[in-house]
Amino acid sequence: MISLSARPFIKTVAAAALAAVTLQGAAFAQALPGKGKTVRYAQSDSLGANYVTAQIISRAMKELGYEVKLSTLNTTLFFQAAGQGDLDLATDVNMPQREPAFRAVEKQAELLGSGMIVGGGINGYLIDKKTATAHNITTLVQMKDPKIAALFGKDGRADLINCDPGWSCGDVVDFQLDKFGLKDTVRSVRGKYETLMVEAVARVKRGEPAFFYAWSPSWVNNALIPGEDVVWLPTPEDALPPNVPNRGSALVPGVKGCAGGADPCRMAMSSWNWASVANKQFVAANPAIKTLIEQIKFPLASWSAWEFNINKNGASSANINRMADEWITQNKAMFDDWVAKARGGV
Template identity: 35%
Template structure:
């Protein structure tokens, strides 16, 4: 008859002996690098103002021992589909409520976790300050007047040219909704080419004394290059009309004391403020408690993102620049970073 208790005792004893025989340095390394041996398939958004944040998180994950050998650039639709299916593990470029249209992913294997930046991501429409003051333009609706449209018509089609967002971006979906909801098709021409190139063209027109009309978000290099209140102004919306997936946020589109806003405060931008959040595959989070805890812990001040975006716009935008900027930020914030890493390592021991 097999003595199960004896076998269990022998097995337990052997395991204990093996653990006793393991070098102390190996135990220490396993604690410091709980992600050792695990490769993370990380993505980043197609807008380059989010690439630095992705690099910061990548380097922190590597400090935990994870292999993050490459980061794949994806538009919103393929990312949310891929992360739900487990083909991609995570990114840190989720914008909510802007990305609410991808909520199906969160019932199919993905989840939001932690905050890169909470509540500080603004969006809206802007024009140059000179034209706003000369023609008393306070609202986007003011630009639908025929004589005002002509001021912003760079291609001669009779419509005001608006630098919008490329297809696949969450803001492109909302802007398309605005065109339908407000009936802007006869008034505005939405430029949906590459955003950075389109904004560079608008900046060139501005420097030549021509009016400009564009959408932007914060943090973004555009508001560093064209500071609201100095070079450009935020325009308000007389009526808020959001897509169905954001309809419950119609009362959350005002910002009190917004610098550079035309008209009376609070400033109604017509867009709710966003949280920038990591999004990860649920199975990945369950199997990697250290990574999950790190995603919960880390946050980056909006001001620091502005500063990096300004460096990038000044030409420091190569992959090597991004890596250096991320490692410099990590070392400049080493005390806080070490607390985040400590919490992640402890989560792996539970």
């Protein structure tokens, strides 16, 4: 039998034990803010190093306790799904080119962070260096000359490989062809970009002319090195469709492989970046994800290395996952810091 004098002590011990359990539970919940939750995460159907970063980010979210369901789809479809609450997050939305589509759902979705590429990337028009050198082609507007244009097509017009139908970069290209007076001599070819570019790469490797729109970092500019295999053609002026915001001058200093040695080189537009877009309700309910994404970005050297690897070794799931695992191993302190700060941001 327990004495009356001992009972207050026992109650105190029991209360302390209960408090300890409660604190441990709270600490565990903070350590795993995603426990019991699923992130419906999307990656673009435009294959590239963004698939590697999607795996790195997926692993970080799993460290926070989340289950991650990754889907691959066109960015236009992602915006629709995010606006409807059917998908939660994407971290490879090309901005500013995708901004018009984002604005259509900005009441339901929001931007997180400042972009996945440190310093951003470039985009513009390229031709094979062999033809550029042989015919002294140093600017895009030289395509007005039917003799120059005919070098890149079979019927007197140049075939310009443009972006996929539905990609806003293609709208920029079509607008600029009109603005620069090139529609009579240049044909915009819009199909499955990766498929068209595989053939373009093969043509350049065979020593044949090629004319295409591309961006860097990308697998294209690792398969065809600017300054060695191809050259960027400067545009005559900044020109964007009314629905694409101007984020600054298209004049970019230090562009390797700009035709004629131009520096700065006027690209199709100012620098671009992989932006992160998330459903607003999802962000409100998951502050740890917001804190995580706001920290993450990768240097241009990492993007270029991944693109080179994909071009050389393919884009199998095994290769993508291997690159993600290697990056985490080599940058473990940074990765762990992202996760720790995300836990603390709850």
